[in-house]
Amino acid sequence: MKRIIASILLTVVLLTGMLGTLTGCNLFGPNPGKNVDFVMPEGGFDTTTPVTIKFYHSMGAALQEILNETIAEFNKIYPNITVEHESLGDYDGVRDQIKTEIAVGGQPNLAYCYPDHIALYNKAGAVQTLDVFISDPTYGFTQEQLDDFIEGYYNEGKVFGDGKMYSLPLSKSTEVLYYNVEALVAAGVVDAEGNAAPPTTWEEMEDACKKLKAHFGESCIPLGYDSESNWFITMCEQYKSPYTSATGEHFLFDNEQNRSFVKMFREWYQNKWVTTEALSGGYTSALFTGETSSGDASSTRCYMCIGSTGGATYQQPNSTNGKFEFTVGIAPMPQVDPANPKVISQGPSVTIFKKSDPQEVLASWLFAKYLATDVSYQARVSMSNGYAPVIKSVSENTIYAEFLASASTENIQAYAVKVALEQEAAYYASPAFNGSSVAREQVGLLLQQCFTLEATADNIDAKIKQAFEECVNQCKYQSE
C-alpha cells in the first residue's frame, strides 16, 4: 500500500515538473507574456479578427500627433489592428518600464530602443528576431525596400554578435561640425578663395584652434564637443582601434592607440582649445551661440561645435526678423582618415517582443515595417525634429527635397539633416551586449578624468594608463 501511494505521488510530481518545465508553468491558463518564438500562423495574418498591439516610446506632443495620423493611414490598410501607444518620458524611462514588465511577461508588443536596451531585454530572451519576417515572401521586405535603407542605420539592428536582426531603424541623428562662418574667416581659417574652411581632419582642427585662439584671445575656447562618450568611441572607430566586443572579452579599449589620442586631446583641453558639456557645466552650444554671454568681450565663446544633428536648433544664434547674429556652417566632423570616415549614428530604433499570440507579433511587425518604410511618416518626422530619415527614397519626395534645399542658418534643421544624409557611408554601430551601456558611460567619464588629471610630463603616461585600467575594471564590476 505504501509503495502504491509513493508511486502515485512520484508520478504526479514528475508530471508536474515536466509540465512546468515545458510550458513555463501554465497552471492557470495561457500566459500571453511568455517568450515564445514566432511561428508563421497558417493562413498568415488574419485581417478579420481584431488585434491590439502596445507601443512604448518617448515621443513628445509634436511627434505623437504625427504618429496618430500615421496610425490612421496604417489602419486604412489594416483596419483590424489597434495600436495603443504610450510615451514614457525618455529612452531610459522606456527601458526601465520594460525591464520591470518583462519580469512578469507583461512587456509591450513594440518599443523604441537603443542596442543596449535590446541586450538587456535579451537576458530574458524577450526580443523577437526579425529575420523570419524580413525574408517572408508575403510580409517581408522586397529587395527594393532593403536597398532603400541607409545601410549604416539598418546594420545597427544586428550588432549583437550572432548576426541576427533585432530592430529596425526609425529615425536617426549623428554628429556634425557646426562652425561660425564669420569667425573662421576673421581668424584666417579659410580656403584659397578666402571662404571659411572648416577642418576635415584632426590636424586641420588643431591648426584651426590655434588660429581662433590667437585671433580671439583668452575668452575663446575654439571647439566645443558635448559628448565625451561619443568622442571617445568615434575616435576608436576612426583609428580602427579596439573599443568593445559583443563576444569574448568585452572591454577592449585600454590600448596604446586610445591612450595616445586621449593624451593628445588632453593637451588640447589644457591649452583651452576644447571643452565638453561636463567640463564646461552645460551644453557647449550655448557657448557657440553666445546664449550664456553677457555680450561683452570677456564672455567665453566657442566658434566650432561638434554636436548632434538632433539638436541643430540649439546651435542657431539669436535672430531678429530673419537676421542672425552670425552665419552657421555645418560640415562633417573631422576624420583621422578622410578616405575612410567614421561618424556615430544615434536615435531610436524599434524592436518587437515575443508573445504567445503570433497574430500580435505579426501585427507588430507590420506596424514596425510601416513606420520604417512609409515615406510620409519618415519625411514628417524628419521635418519636425531634424532627425534623418532611415530610407533614401524620402529625399525624392518633392516636399522633402524642398526642405533639404532650404538648408541654411535659417532652416538649420534642414541643413543638419542634409549633411547627415551626405555622410551615410560613414556610419558605424558599436557592439551591444550586457555592459555596453556601462562601457559607453565609463569611457565618457574616463575622458573627463584624463583631461583634468594633475600630472607632470614625467608621470602623465602612467596616470593615463592607470585611469584606463581602472575604467576597464569599473566596466567589468558594473556589468556583473
Next chain:
Amino acid sequence: MKKRFSSLISLLLLLCIVVSSLASCDLINGLINPDQGQGQGDQHTHVDYVEQVKFNPDSDTVKIEVDIKMHIDGDTTHFYVPHSFDTNGYIKARYLAVNTPESTGKIEEWGKAASQFTEEKLLNAHSIIVESDNDRWNHDGNGRYLVWVWYQPEEGAEYRNLNIELLQSGLAVGSKAGDTRYGDIAVNAINQAMQEKLYIFSDDIDPQFPYGEAQSVTLKELRLNTADYNGQKVSVEGLVVYNSNYTVYIEAYDAETDMYYGMQVFYGYNSSLHSVLAQGNTVRVVGVVSDFHGTWQISGLYYNPMKPEDPANTAKLSTGNELPFTEITAEKFYSTVTLTVDDVEKTMKYTQAAVSTLVAMKNLKVIDVYTTKTGDSAGAMTLTCQVDGKTIDVRTEVLKDATGNVVTESYFRNKTIDVQGLIDYFDLNDTGNGTYQIKVYSLNDVTIH
C-alpha cells in the same frame, strides 16, 4: 533503514525538480515580487510612496531653503536664493526623475493639470527645500539646477517629496528616474500609477486639452475676448510684423474699429517654420491659446509640411508685405477706447486692445536708463522717457551696433529719440498688474535726434 533513506532522498530530489519548474512560473514570481507589474484583474493595494520617502536633513546631499520666484510648469520652477548662493539671486530648477507633459510652448494632454498641481502645492507650502541628488549641485545641459523639491504643507508637518508625488499621481513620466537617489521609490510610483491608470496613463479625456478642430476667428475677436479662447485651438490669419527667436507677432487691421489687433505666437524649436513665419508674410496660424505669464499667446502650432494646401494647417499666404506702423501720441497710448464687438460695447485701455501691434512714437526724451544686469535679459535696457508731459517706457532687447558691440546706457541717456516697436505687456512678478511699454528689437528701431 536503507530503503527509507533512499525513499527520502528520492522525494527530496523530486521536490527540487518541482520547485525549480514552478520558479519559471508567474505564481512564484508574484509571490517573490509583489510590487512588480501585477496583471489586470490582480488584487492591488495602493502604496503611498510619498509617505515612504523621508526628508533627511543630515544626508550627504546639499540642500537650500527657497522661495518661489516664478512658476513655469509641472517640472520647472524658478526659486529665489541668496546672492551668495547664485549671483542672479534666483535659480532655475528642473525636477529630477520626472517629466510632466508640456503646457507652455507645446500643449500636451494633462500638461495644464500637472502645472496646476505643482503650482498649488508650492504656493500653499509653508516651507520649500531643494535638494541635490548627491553631494554637489548638478545642472542639466541648459544650466538648470537638477533638484528634488521638498515642501512642507503646513508648519510642523513632514516635508513631502513633490517629484515622487507627481509620479505617484500619474502626472509625470519618469526621466532617468531609476538612476537617482530615490530611484527605487520613483520607479515603483510610476509603475503603480500605470497600473492604476491615472491621468497620463488613463484613457480619460483631459478637460483642459483642446481636442478636435480649430475654430476660425479674427485677430480682433481673439484679442478682445482672449480669455474665452484660453486653452482652445484656433485658426487666425495676420501679417507677421516681428520674428525674434521662435516668437512672432502677427496683426491684422479691422476697418470697423480702424485699429490693428495683434497676437504673440510661439512656434517652438521648428526651424522649418522660420520661412513660413518670416517678417512681411501673411500667414494662417493654427495653434492653442495660452496665458504665458500674463501675456496671451498662441503656441503648440499645428504644421504638416506634407499638406501645404490643408486649410487646417499653419501656412504662408503671401510674402513681401509692408509693415504698418501706427503713429501714436503719448495721449493715445494712455487713452481708453470703446469698441463694439458683436453688438457688445467694451471699454478698455488702448494699449490693452493694441498690444502686440506695431506703433511709432516721436520726440521721446530719455530721462533715465536701467540695464538688466543678470539673467537671460542681461544687457537689455528700459528707457524711461518723457513726451507731452507723460512717461513712456521703451524696453529694448540687447542691442548691437553695426560693429557688433553691445549698445549701453550712454548711447541713449538724455537723448531725444523716435521709436518704432511693439506695444508690449510687462509684469515682472506675474502679479496681474503689469504695465505697457514699447518694445524695440534692433537699433534700427530707434532714431536719435
